[in-house]
Structure formats: structure tokens, C-alpha cells
Amino acid sequence: MTVQIAHLYGTACLAIVFFQIALIAGAPLGRYTQGGTHDGALPMSGRIIAAVSIPVVLFQGLAILSAAGFPGLGWPTWTGWVAFAVQVVSTVLNWITPSKPERAVWGPVMLVMAAMALVVLTA
Template structure:
């Protein structure tokens, strides 16, 4: 259960970050390759807001898989957590090679930690 709770905590912090981006916080250097180091353009701010829904789905899958909540059928949360794990691993690659030093130094280690946590939850 601890890996799921830690993963949800990290997702919550990232959700706050994405909401801040969506509301115009000048933190663009940490995302989208750092192409917009200050305030993101409107389209990317919308994408940041939509990512909060993805984080919520990932969080509920993790909590369901860990037995904290019962929202999805067992097979759905089991398969869903493997999808989450794969998604996080694949997202580590562009962050690791991002032209943005800030994104590489902050988001890459964060994604590695999240990937490990997701793997532990998926293994159940």
C-alpha cells in the first residue's frame, strides 16, 4: 500500500504544478522541453490542465490496485497499472533528453521514482 500512497502523493504535487502552469505560473522551463521558459501559451496551458485528469486516473488506478479503494474491476486496475508503468517509463526518455536543463534535472529523476513506485504497485 505504501508505494501506491507515495505515487499518489507525487501525482498530487504534479497536479498542483500543472494547475499552476494552466493558471499562468511562469514555470514553463520545467515542461514541454522548456520551449516556453516563462508562461506557457494557451494551448499548452490547456494541455497542462488536462494532464490533471490523467494524474487523477493514474492515482485512482494505483489506489484501487493497492486495495485502498474499490473503483475498477480487478483486471482493469491490474492492467491499468502496467499501462501507467509503461507510460511513466516512456515519458522518462524525452525528459532525460530534453533541451531544458531544468526539466532534465527535476522531471527525469521524478519520473524514475514514479516508474519504480508504479512498478511496485503493478506487481501488487
């Protein structure tokens, strides 16, 4: 079961990466990210933040997959805990954002992802 949960976590991370790519490409989803201060497409500074978040999210996914024993990774266990810490911070930030659409969408998603990461790390 732990491996399946890790796979779900990794899949969610990939979905977030695709969301970030859409933001970089100019998708009008600014209300759903970075505090919701932009109704349409993000300005260049917001797109840069989206680009920087991609390797962070990929790290998180790979770290949790490694913690579940995914073949070929073999990362130290502490990387999974770092990924979990980043996930918890993301969860809190998405629940306290002034953007109602961001809270409604990303708050629950981040909370479920944090729970999945914790399950994998404590199994």
C-alpha cells in the same frame, strides 16, 4: 509496504496536478515543462496541454492505488499496467528533453515514480 508506496505514488501525482494547475494559472515555470521552450508563463496552447494532462495523471494515480488494493476502487489490473506504461513514456521524455531544468527536476522524479509503480504492480 506496497500500500504505502502506492500512497506515495498517488501523492506525487497530486503534486504534479497542482504543478499543472499552476501552469494553467500562468505561473512562470515554462522552463520546467514541455521541452522548456518558454521561459515564463506558457502560451495558451501550452496551458491546454497542461489541462489535458491533469486527467491522465489522476488516472495514473488512481490506477496504481487500485492495484495496491485501495478500498473502493477495484479497477482491473490492466489499468495499473497502462498507468505504468504512461509513466515510463513520461520518464523517457523527461530525460531526453532539451530543457536542462526539466531534466534535472522531472527526470529523477519520473524515474522514482516509475519504480514505485513497478513495485506496486509486481508485489
